[in-house]
Structures are given as structure tokens and as C-alpha cells.
Amino acid sequence: MKITIADVAQKAKVSKTTVSRIINGNYAHTTEETKQKVLRAIEELEYRPNALAQGLKATKTNVIGMILSNLKNPFWSTVLEGIEDTCRASGYHLMIFNSNENELVEKELIKEFKTRRVDGIIIHPTCKDQLIYDRLIEEKHPLVIINRRVDNPMATGVVVDNVKGAYIAVNHLLKYGRTGVAVAVFQNPYVSTWKERVEGYKKAMLANGYAEEQCKILELEEGKPQIEPIKRWIKRNSDVDAIFSTNTTVTLEVIGALKDMGKQIPHEIAIVSYDETIWSKYIDPPLTTIKQPGYVMGQQAAQCLIDQIETKEMLEPQMNVLVPELIIRASCGAIPQD
């Protein structure tokens, strides 16, 4: 049988009101003596208030809902760390749901969060149908969009400058002396990060004197092995001597294909990969990567959300843009000085 506030009240021979006041640090209406009596009763009965009842009364749960699309990507564990640390510091707890990049699931999960009356939501969006986000924003539901962009200009969020990241990566490949630089990317026109990284690729190509038609885009299908398609593509495009790979999964597929074909990295084909991981420097060859500030991203997202929750008036929408960083290793080493 669960201990309730009434049990504590009875044991301490006071009213529920008094117990409630003491729990919530409202000692103005109590003598030291009753306070001690009540605290002792709480201690002895090991009373813990029922968060459901508290939440119901206060319409506040101290829970933040997070929807991410793919827990497997190790990038998220860093982001989550930032979110968790920030939440903990302000007394919030995190409820993490996984949409698996599935639009329908994401919609269901948002409903579930509403049902559970979470105080705010952080979303890594997968939906093409932007209406869902519009609705949340319109309802003034505390919301932070993370990593990917949504159309609504009133959205608050934290993203990384993917155009810039891609630009740095491709520029490095070109300055390294490569003339046939391709980009490998998952084929999904609705994901802003992929779009931006291809955009950054093109921007760097044009800035280095290449024409739009000289851009080589290797589009891959998500969710199944891509080694064979990649091999076929590379055979068809024999002038490719460098690949900018737009995420970790793609990178592994590309490396797998190149090893299969016996291609030397970086001698025959150089690689720069998006996302730095603990493994990057131990790969054969060690990978040159674009490192995103995941922890900071998490921190900022959580803090934005908490500010929204705890501020009465509507906050100005803000879009924090973080800057990625190039980490140079053997898969496309230092730029030769001439």
C-alpha cells in the first residue's frame, strides 16, 4: 500500500494542508515544533509525493519530451549529454522517444507528449508535413527544433551551419589538390541537413572555379547496404579522386566499397567525412572529419526550452547557428604548401 499525504498527516496529528506546506518549504504558517513532527513522520513512513497528483494540480510535470530520429547515430549521445546536464541543473527530467525517421510515428509521439502534459518538447524533425510544427508553434507550446531546420520562421531552434561545414570540407579536398570531388549523400529531399551539405559542396565547387555541371552527386538509399551501388557508381565515374561523405553511415559504406575495390585512401580517393566520433582517428586511414559541437547544441536547446517554459510572456523566436570545425587526418591530410 502506497503512503499518501493523508497517512503522514495522521501520523503527525496535523492536517494534510500543514504537511503539504512543509513539503513545499512554506514554513511561514508553522511552528518549529510541528515542522519537526511532520518531517519525522515523512522520514519514518518514507513518504514520497505522487508526481501525478502534483502534476495534475499544478499543470506542470517537470518533464521535457525529446523526439529523436535515430538513437544509433553516436552524435546524439553527445547532444543528449548536453541536454541532460542542463535539464538536471534546472530540475527537469527527460523523456526520450524515437521516431525512427518515420513521419507517422513522430506525429503519434507528439500527441503522446501532449497527453502526458510534458512541459516542453525538443524535436529532431523528420516530417515533410510542416503543419505539425506550425500547429505546435501556434499553440505556443514550448518547443525547440534541433539539428534540422523547419520552414516556420517563428520556430526556435539550434542548428549547425551545414553549408559552412560542407564548404570547409570540400574546400579542403580541393586545396589538397583534388580535381574530381564528389559528394555522397542520402537521397531525401526533405532533410534540411542533407540539402544544406550538398549546397555547401556546390558552393565550394563554384568558388573554386568549377561549373554546376561538374558537380558529382552520389545519391544513396537509406536503410539498406549501399556498397554495391557505390562500387558501380565509382566505376562509372572514373575521374572521381575525392569524396565528401555527408554522414557517418555513408562514410562507412563508402570506405567499405573502396576497400572492396582495392582503392587506396587517400592516394586514389581522398575522403572527408561529416561527424567526428571516438572512432574517427582509429579508422584505416584515420579520418579527416567535420566535427559538430554536439554537447553545446544540447545545452543550448535545453536552455532555450527551459526559458520558454519558465517565462510567462512569449519569447522572441531565435535560431542559434553553431559552427562546425575541420579535423585533419590522413584520409585527406594537410594541404601541401607550394
Place this chain on the structure above:
Amino acid sequence: MKITIADVAQKAKVSKTTVSRIINGNYAHTTEETKQKVLRAIEELEYRPNALAQGLKATKTNVIGMILSNLKNPFWSTVLEGIEDTCRASGYHLMIFNSNENELVEKELIKEFKTRRVDGIIIHPTCKDQLIYDRLIEEKHPLVIINRRVDNPMATGVVVDNVKGAYIAVNHLLKYGRTGVAVAVFQNPYVSTWKERVEGYKKAMLANGYAEEQCKILELEEGKPQIEPIKRWIKRNSDVDAIFSTNTTVTLEVIGALKDMGKQIPHEIAIVSYDETIWSKYIDPPLTTIKQPGYVMGQQAAQCLIDQIETKEMLEPQMNVLVPELIIRASCGAIPQD
């Protein structure tokens, strides 16, 4: 203003009870006509029941709490997938907390879960103080221990046979022809997995004719770079020609140290590493690993817990033991046939 069941009742011109019955699929007491009226009202008002109120009334939240110790270890994303899929199939949602291997934090998080009235808890235990687990078990709180063992024989859980995994790994190194096999492990006598892996190491050594004194244990400190300590240790123990590394983090440190020293893997020192990851085969050299069935582990843990939650009588405690698997790659290749 939030829509409540009373608003729906008013709009459909019926009582709250009727609405409640229809929401919960209890149509025995309603005509088709009222049912349609109510459903239409729910639709129009976009009514969503308040899970807090429901949970309060039913003393059931459909939430499962999970405490893990380190989200960064990619092994957990696989386990979580298994847990999530199983939970979703039975209508449960997951609340994930992170203890960061901190005993005090873990205790707090358990309290938090009790406060929030989660239906059950899955714990990856970090506590030396086993009393906490004893208490939960005694209180018949639905609980599943995952990956690590606790002392209490009444605990239900899912673990991998670490003694066996380590035995297979070390045996492989010995059969490969190595005579100076060491084990690299984090120094923490309270973590059952580490203990068992060292035990499996010793068992394999003894079974292959080595004496207890010939066992070489490289103990590492968690949480700080260990490359220098490893280098010093290897210099002191020049007869070491193989290392069984007991987890991913340790493996990276060991490889880092060996590369620093210019040691050839596997020619000078062969490696078998615990935990298969998506990266393992792309490392230089590709790693021979012990693969744990993470997804199944998650599935079984979640299913055990749900069974406990949904069964009225007390279930027999059960400890599922899963079997790990050796994946052979270049860091300690196929056993030479003679």
C-alpha cells in the same frame, strides 16, 4: 485553455461517464447514436485525455523507467532498440535516466521513478550498496536488472555470459599461437562484468596450461586518458604479445598506445576486443571482437518486466543468460591449421 472530458460531454450533451466509457472502448452501455455524437465532439474539440489524471486514478502510467550508466557506449543504442520495440508493442513508453556510473545519482533516480509512479524499472546497476536492489525486490516493485549482476538471488534480469565471452576471446588468442596474453580492464571491483571477464581470462589461461602467476592484468583508471599508463605497462611487460581488451573504451586506449609505440597489430601484439560495433571492421587493423546480443537483451528485459507488471501473482525470479559470439578479423585472425 485545455480541453477536458467535461467540455466534450457538454458539447455532445451527455455525461462525463458516457464519454469516458466511449474513450475506453466500453460500448456496452451506449447506443450507436450517442457513440457517434461523442466521437464527433472528441474529433472537433481535438480532445486528448490527460494522462496524469488517468494515471492518478488507475495507479498505472504505462511508463517504464530505465536507468543506464553511460549512454555513450554504443552498445546501449542496440539494447535500447530492443527495449523500445518491445515496449511499443505492448503500449508502454520509456523514460530513460542516466546515472553516469554514479551511485548517489542512481539512488536519486530510483526515488524519482517511484515518485513518478512508473510501472516498472530496468536498471543497469552501478551501486556497490546492494541494499537498494534488495529493497525494490522486497517491495515487489517490478524490476529487471540488465547486463550486470546483483547479489540478490531473487532478482530477475538478463545478462550475457561474460566468463564465456572472455574465455572464447582468450582461447582464440592462445590458439592463434600467442604465449604472453594479457587482459586490459577498468579497475572497479564492484562491476560484475569486469570481474567476470577477468575470470574468463584466467579460466582460459589455466585451461591452456598456464599458472595463476602467469596471468597479466593491466588495470586502467576510468574517466581519464590511459595511453601513457598503458605504454609504461607494456614497456615493463615486454613478453606480452597479445591483449584481450574488455570493452570499447579500453580498446581505443590500447590501440592508441600501441600506435604511439609503433607496435604492429597483430604481428607484435594481437588484440581481441569486447563489444562489436559498426566501426569494428573499419579500424586499422579490423578488430576481432566478442559480439553481445544487445537487441535480444533489450527485448528480453522489456518482456520480463512487462510480464511482471501485467501478472497479478508474483513471478518466479529468472536470470536469462545470453551467449556472446566471436567475430574474427585481422587484429587476431584465423587460427593457423597445423
Place this chain on the structure above:
DNA sequence: CTCATTTTAGAAATCGTTAAACAAAAAAAC
């Protein structure tokens, strides 16, 4: 010593939902 004021504590209403008990109307049985 009386009346006003402050301090301390309690009773009752409330949050949104569900379930048991109850009432009314309709259908069936005699």
C-alpha cells in the same frame, strides 16, 4: 480587561479522469 491584529492550523474545493451506485426509460414476461 477588552478589542484588534497577527500567527498558526484546518476544512473544503479543486485539478481531470474513472467506477460504483443509482435512476429512468424501454422491452419483455406473466
Place this chain on the structure above:
DNA sequence: GTTTTTTTGTTTAACGATTTCTAAAATGAG
């Protein structure tokens, strides 16, 4: 045509906490 049964729906009381309003005791002023 009355009684019994069935169907349909409502009233009311929980669930466990908080908070407003109210009351009693203690203190102080005159």
C-alpha cells in the same frame, strides 16, 4: 395491465496533492 428485466445514462465519490477560505489561539494596544 402490472411486474420484472434489460438497456441506457447520470450522479457521486474516489485518486493524491495544493490552495483558498475560514477559524481558533496568541499577542499587542489602549
